[in-house]
């Protein structure tokens with residue numbers, strides 16, 4: 233955590249949530265994670281082990297029950313909602329398995345709205361540049377339903393990178409794509425992270441994909457271990 237090169241420093245992070253019977257359920261247990269700037273790390277592990285939950289803590293969407301979380305030099309552990317929103321806009325890009333595009337907005341609008349929310353100026357030019365970077369400028373006025381799955385994911389990647397985030401969190405980004413399209417999406421993700429010097433945290437069930445990152449971690453029953 234005190235290593236200045238760490239862009240993610242997580243210490244003894246635990247997350248309990250309320251289960252259906254009103255009892256606390258332990259979701260994450262004393263997680264420690266240090267990631268250096270520019271590193272790429274994958275997290276594998278069985279369904280329900282807590283991978284997405286950890287991602288929600290790193291992106292400041294969910295609050296930890298205990299422990300400390302420091303991202304890009306900011307201790308976000310006790311940030312309020314406004315502080316977290318500003319922190320996210322500045323530092324975090326996210327790509328999901330289900331693309332999560334806004335269906336009533338075109339590709340271009342999906343990207344520019346996220347830039348606006350993050351407080352950027354010159355959003356139209358930045359949105360266009362980002363759509364160009366994923367090769368989708370010809371589809372920019374299409375709505376998500378007028379795009380293929382791979383194209384929708386490329387829009388989601390354009391949206392995630394448009395703000396030039398320090399950290400990109402990708403949660404099963406190829407989970408809903410056929411293997412050929414998945415491969416192209418992975419190549420795009422990796423080339424953009426290298427191009428922008430982005431730190432990548434990649435959640436995946438795909439061992440081959442996990443092996444492409446510089447470090448692989450395993451989540452099991454809410455406990456994170458290195459892949460020793």
Ligand SMILES: Nc1ncnc2c1ncn2[C@@H]1O[C@H](COP(=O)(O)OP(=O)(O)OP(=O)(O)O)[C@@H](O)[C@H]1O
Pocket residue numbers: 249250251257259277278279280281282283284285286
């Ligand atoms: N709001 C909630 N309240 C209580 N328990 C929850 C809540 N959300 C998730 N959980 C539980 O937390 C555990 C971890 O879920 P999480 O989504 O982090 O798993 P995951 O590793 O991402 O799984 P998958 O590979 O299937 O996506 C699961 O057992 C789930 O049932």
Ligand SMILES: [Mg+2]
Pocket residue numbers: 283284285403
């Ligand atoms: Mg998940």
